[in-house]
Amino acid sequence: MISGAAKLAGVMGWPISHSKSPVLHGYWLDHYKVDGAYIPMAVAPEDLPRAIAGLRALGFKGSNVTVPHKQAIMEFCDTVAEDARMIGAVNTLVLDTEGRITGSNTDHAGFIANLHLSDPSWDPKAGPAVVLGAGGAARAVLYGLIRAGVSKIRVANRTLERAQTLAQDFAPHVEAIAFTEVPAALSDCALLVNTTSLGMAGQPPLDIRLDGLPKTALVTDIVYAPLITPLLSEAMKRGNRTVDGLGMLLHQAVPGFEAWFGIRPTVTQALREIILGTK
Ligand code: ATR
Numbered sequence: 001m002i003s004g005a006a007k008l009a010g011v012m013g014w015p016i017s018h019s020k021s022p023v024l025h026g027y028w029l030d031h032y033k034v035d036g037a038y039i040p041m042a043v044a045p046e047d048l049p050r051a052i053a054g055l056r057a058l059g060f061k062g063s064n065v066t067v068p069h070k071q072a073i074m075e076f077c078d079t080v081a082e083d084a085r086m087i088g089a090v091n092t093l094v095l096d097t098e099g100r101i102t103g104s105n106t107d108h109a110g111f112i113a114n115l116h117l118s119d120p121s122w123d124p125k126a127g128p129a130v131v132l133g134a135g136g137a138a139r140a141v142l143y144g145l146i147r148a149g150v151s152k153i154r155v156a157n158r159t160l161e162r163a164q165t166l167a168q169d170f171a172p173h174v175e176a177i178a179f180t181e182v183p184a185a186l187s188d189c190a191l192l193v194n195t196t197s198l199g200m201a202g203q204p205p206l207d208i209r210l211d212g213l214p215k216t217a218l219v220t221d222i223v224y225a226p227l228i229t230p231l232l233s234e235a236m237k238r239g240n241r242t243v244d245g246l247g248m249l250l251h252q253a254v255p256g257f258e259a260w261f262g263i264r265p266t267v268t269q270a271l272r273e274i275i276l277g278t279k
Pocket of ligand 1 (some may be wrong): 113132133134136137138157158159160162195196197198
């Protein structure tokens, strides 16, 4: 139940009906008995300026922002945080009492929190990382890894130019390599991350061999449907430690919830099961 003083937040996207964020934040609002609400907001691209004015007019504490607004939203922010600038996308808005908007990106923190909490033995200094893919998700992963202390990252992508752009943007920590160079790059790899959509339900599996990967390496996938992707399954069979991608989705929501509702929520197994049960 909410009162007339309830704090308001939500998620803007187009379409929005598939978003798991209302279930996720709704679970925490119930769990922590917060006087607040989090609602899905279907905002067509041409309505984005009016939607922002609406957030201000209605006194929203903030909002998540998803496809297709993650770049377009930047021009409506009074402040764009360094993480969102480097990643090139905003996924979280926080409004202050004057209605000034700060846009940030929480995906990198979600990725790193998921690694640390799912595998407390993960050491960013253990050795080079190999990141597959060079899209928006890869940018968040690179930003997070570098901040966490990983000093050498090789990025492989089907379209090499995109990996080269990342190598420039995240110099000197990132080197672009072709997919054909991945087997050699795995030989001293401490962390392998898939950020491509390969392995997602309905997509072909990722076609790489893990033969040269040290048994001590950690393997993670940001795809979470299915939870155990072909890559993670292969890694498990070889005896590598693995971390699935669902935790990134859950952990990226933590900073927004804390900023809007004043409580730092915990990611639990019960929450994982609720989100997994949401089609
Ligand atoms: P996101 O924001 O989720 O990262 P994206 O920016 O569209 O999405 O990036 C998708 C990534 O998956 C890219 O690295 C893409 O490779 P290209 O840059 O060459 O397009 C990769 N990807 C998608 N389908 C692929 C496929 N069939 N084979 C290899 N890589 C693929």
